[in-house]
Amino acid sequence: MGSPKPILLLTCALLVTYGCAGDDVVAPTDQTDPGPRAPCVDYGGFLHWVGSVSTPGRALAVAVSGDYAYVADSYWSARVIEIRDPAAPRVVASVETRGQVFDVAVAGDHAYLACSDAGLYIVDISDPTAPQIPGFVDTPAHARSVVVGGDYAYVADGGSGLQVVDVRNPTSPEVVGAIDTPGFARGVTTALGLNR
16 A cells, blocks of 8 residues: 555635746735745646535635545535545535534544534544534634534634634533634634644
């Protein structure tokens, strides 16, 4: 068995590529001072279309764990896609929710779905072909993004800012804290590399 090959999963229909002009490319700096030049890298040798699978909704986000990709498929569902054979990915299960699924995070045997006005759903993925929803918590506004670290899920919840959810008991998650952010919270990430 050879070395593992990286897989790039796209959740949109458009891939933008940049080409090189001449022998080098200008590093992004102040327009008046182009600054140092960096060697141009032709990424054409690195990116190759391998396979695809269609989903009925709009694939908005993806998280990968082992041989499976978990796709936030917008309209009230998430999809589980087996990617064991990257040239022939296939949908093996779906998870129906009450809200539009904007984001997905995976940690251990659970997937966490940010489901707009339905809040945060927890999905047991110990058997990825038969996912089950042990619990969910309705957040105050519109769950748009989620990351998980240890016993907590952090949810960007639209007009209600950041919600902190205790997920130690997947059957009964509960909001245990919040930070009111200015504007509409659409995304959340961590510098700790917890689940992404």
